Amino acid sequence: MDVDRFLSEADEVETALARALPAPVLDVGCGPGRMVRAALDAGHTALGVDASHAAVSIAQRRGLPVLHRSVFDALPAEGEWGSALLLDGNIGIGGDPAALLRRCAGLLRSGGRIIIETHRTARRDHRFEGMLRDDVGPSATAFPWAEVGRIPLRRHAAAAGLEPVREWRAARRRFAEYVRPDVEPHVVSDATGG
DSSP states (O other): OOHHHHHSOOOHHHHHHHHHSOSSEEEETOTTTHHHHHHHHTTOOEEEEESOHHHHHHHHHTTOOEEEOOTTSOOTTTTOEEEEEEOTTGGGGGGOHHHHHHHHHHHEEEEEEEEEEEOSSTTOEEEEEEOOEETTEEOSOOEEEEEEOHHHHHHHHHHTTOEEEEEEEETTEEEEEEEOOOOOOOOOOOTTOO
16 A cells, blocks of 8 residues: 555546546545545535544544445435545455446436556455554454456456446556446336226
């Protein structure tokens, strides 16, 4: 993890990304709220969620709307978000990218977008037990995680019912954008005519 970027303000790439997002914006695994701040600065309604108490505390001290919660828990405005962000490798949350993408798709309104920062290796598709470490050693119990490049991400996104929009590189980072397709309401006709 790049701790300096984790704790810093959004860079030029992230600021431009935030301006282009459909609102409202949900930052999944938001950490101390860098992208929540960028979305708010762009004039959007935004919310961050993160399972790390320490990260959420930093964000809340900064006055940012962030919840200490897993993305798999109940969240406000489910089915109404315009964008969901999975940056900084957060496609790895939970160790099952297809399940995470299904969950994020369910949080979006029809036509909502998911922006994913992918692994720099295009074919990377690796699941493992992660552990946070610092200079002192391991600081928590193991947790399921994944690393996903743009090629396997296509398969995981398709399994989640998402459609591709674009893939791009910026400042040595790789991104992909997917959309929750517009869903036509299902009309059941009465064969009896009544």
